[in-house]
Every structure is written in C-alpha cells, then in structure tokens.
Amino acid sequence: MPVLRENVLFGMGNPLLDICAVVDKDFLDKYGLKPNDQILAEDKHKEMFEELVKKFNVEYHAGGSTQNSVKVAQWMIESPYKAATFFGCIGTDKFGAILKKKTEEAHVDAHYYEQSDEPTGTCAACITGDNRSLVAHLAAANCYNKEKHLDLEKNWKLVEKAKVYYIA
Numbered sequence: 092m093p094v095l096r097e098n099v100l101f102g103m104g105n106p107l108l109d110i111c112a113v114v115d116k117d118f119l120d121k122y123g124l125k126p127n128d129q130i131l132a133e134d135k136h137k138e139m140f141e142e143l144v145k146k147f148n149v150e151y152h153a154g155g156s157t158q159n160s161v162k163v164a165q166w167m168i169e170s171p172y173k174a175a176t177f178f179g180c181i182g183t184d185k186f187g188a189i190l191k192k193k194t195e196e197a198h199v200d201a202h203y204y205e206q207s208d209e210p211t212g213t214c215a216a217c218i219t220g221d222n223r224s225l226v227a228h229l230a231a232a233n234c235y236n237k238e239k240h241l242d243l244e245k246n247w248k249l250v251e252k253a254k255v256y257y258i259a
Contacts, residue, residue: 098174098200099253100256101253102158102176104156106212106232108211109151110140110214123135124224128224151189155232157177158201161175165197173198176202179232181212187205204235204239212231
C-alpha cells in the first residue's frame with residue numbers, strides 16, 4: 092500500500108460555515124423558508140444568520156461542497172493529518188475564525204485568502220422534524236483573488252505538491 096503524505100490532495104472551492112440548528116415553523120415563516128428547500132440568500136435573509144446563532148442552539152461545521160469533499164477524504168485517510176489541502180476565500184470576521192477552527196479540527200490544511208470587503212460565506216441549515224431548509228450566503232466565497240493568493244509562491248508549491256485535484 093502506498094504511503095500517503097501531507098498535501099497529496101488539493102481542493103479549491105467556495106468555503107462556507109454551516110450553521111445548523113433545530114428551528115420552529117415561525118422561524119421558517121419569518122424568512123419565507125420551506126422545509127427541504129435549498130436557496131441562495133436574498134436581502135430578506137441577511138439578519139437570519141445572526142438571529143439563528145442568538146435564538147437557537149447551533150452547531151458549526153466547515154462546509155461548502157468542495158470543502159466537504161476534501162474534509163471527508165481527510166477523515167477517510169485518517170493519517171497523515173493534512174493530507175488534504177483546501178483553498179478558498181473567507182472574511183476577516185467571527186464566522187471566518189470559527190470556520191478556520193472547524194477546518195483545523197478536521198485536520199485539513201486550509202489556506203484561505205482572507206479579505207474584509209465581504210463577510211465569510213455561511214449556510215444556515217434550519218432543521219424542523221425530518222426536514223432541513225438550507226440557505227446559502229456565498230458572500231466572501233465569491234471574492235477569491237488568484238493573483239493575491241494562488242499565484243503566491245508558497246501557495247503554488249502546495250498545488251504542485253498535490254497528486255489529486257478537486258476544484259468545484
């Protein structure tokens with residue numbers, strides 16, 4: 092069996108902080124959400140993420156489809172830690188700090204491009220019974236700057252070090 096090493100898998104995509112909570116029907120109604128729906132956040136949802144944190148018992152998870160895939164691959168690999176590398180863009184805010192912590196806990200070697208124009212991307216997972224309504228606010232995830240991040244020598248070396256790439 093081949094020996095794995097750090098940074099053998101490279102992923103790049105839209106990182107989101109998943110904010111998961113069991114909510115009530117009134118919360119769904121307030122924001123015009125339907126059970127088992129998946130939508131992009133609109134202006135009417137901007138306050139929802141902070142309200143979710145203040146009003147309900149939440150769990151945070153490093154999310155976004157590519158980051159989820161890289162995270163699961165790292166979990167399956169187990170050791171060495173940081174076999175999986177991830178690039179994406181986050182904000183310089185509290186949700187960005189939480190996302191960095193959650194990615195570190197998953198043993199993924201995340202190198203985020205951090206900017207202050209947009210907040211960290213989030214996805215509210217509003218759970219009611221057996222249903223979940225997902226509301227994604229991409230925000231900073233849409234602000235990746237290749238020249239200021241990917242083109243840096245230290246980051247490009249991680250791209251070159253990888254053997255498997257997943258970019259979505």
